[in-house]
């Protein structure tokens with residue numbers, strides 16, 4: 506008995522693992538303040554839930570759907586994208602999957618041959634590198650720093666490019682840093698990718714969660730040439746507080762959809778029908794709920810940010826979007842006598858009962874990620890306990 510080499514070297518998703526650890530401690534009766542997982546803390550809006558209930562009641566959700574999603578859902582995605590991005594896609598340029606996470610997984614399975622390289626700017630969302638490796642690809646990391654607002658430049662990309670570069674992943678607003686690329690930056694990167702025939706995978710999952718007058722630009726809105734080169738990945742999880750429903754989607758060239766469709770039809774079959782009906786309502790119903798949730802996150806960010814800045818030793822830039830704070834705690838670690846951030850994070854959970862995610866999961870060695878998709882009482886109490894933890898460790 507044995508296991509595949511791939512799975513033996515695969516790590517569990519650090520975000521899910523951190524959340525599971527926090528939950529295990531909670532189940533033992535400990536009051537844990539959980540700032541680990543990135544998911545909105547609101548219930549899915551009633552109108553969306555009701556659409557799902559209706560689909561169950563009338564039997565519509567009883568059956569398999571096409572592998573790449575219901576035509577009505579594809580139409581809703583096209584309409585929403587046209588309204589939000591001002592860009593038009595056709596029905597054969599859309600596919601739906603079981604969460605944006607699986608959409609990305611299916612894309613890497615579809616696009617990569619062994620040894621193909623995918624450029625991933627660090628810090629990056631945990632699953633990108635693991636998914637590239639699962640598809641026998643090679644992640645090529647390009648470091649970004651707080652001093653350059655966690656945004657990669659064409660010059661840096663050009664240095665990382667080889668003949669094997671197949672794709673670049675752009676995640677704006679970013680998980681974990683919350684930084685957003687400007688239209689000018691995106692245009693330069695888009696033109697660079699197009700001229701080198703490199704796919705751009707634009708993970709736009711946080712596009713609607715943008716704060717304090719910052720602006721999201723969709724890279725596909727910048728030119729036809731860039732649009733042709735790009736695969737937009739999006740989903741309903743974050744925008745509509747629907748993480749549990751597992752619906753994500755992509756917009757890209759029809760040839761890619763036809764190839765991905767084979768992966769879908771041989772794996773998930775189709776995303777859960779009931780969730781697809783819920784997603785139709787989310788995308789085509791009133792969008793006022795999205796703005797309400799966005800405002801709540803914005804208020805929390807503005808209230809919590811000054812307090813987070815005061816945590817001893819912390820350097821942090823105010824995020825422009827998403828719902829995470831990415832703290833550089835290099836000085837804090839020195840203060841506390843730690844040379845490893847993951848040990849600090851583990852002790853913070855064990856001793857101070859606050860769950861955050863180690864920066865090592867995002868490809869950096871002295872950061873932690875804090876999600877502010879939780880209520881203000883939890884957030885302020887968590888920061889109090891972090892400060893006490895640091896005080897207790899000071900050497």
Ligand code: PMP
Nearest residue numbers: 604605606630680710740742753
């Ligand atoms: N991309 C990024 C950057 C994310 O943070 C997430 C959240 N898990 C996803 C993709 C996947 O989202 P989901 O699978 O819930 O649609």
Ligand code: GLU
Nearest residue numbers: 518520521541542543680
């Ligand atoms: N995207 C969220 C996070 O980063 C959800 C967990 C996950 O899918 O990794 O926390």
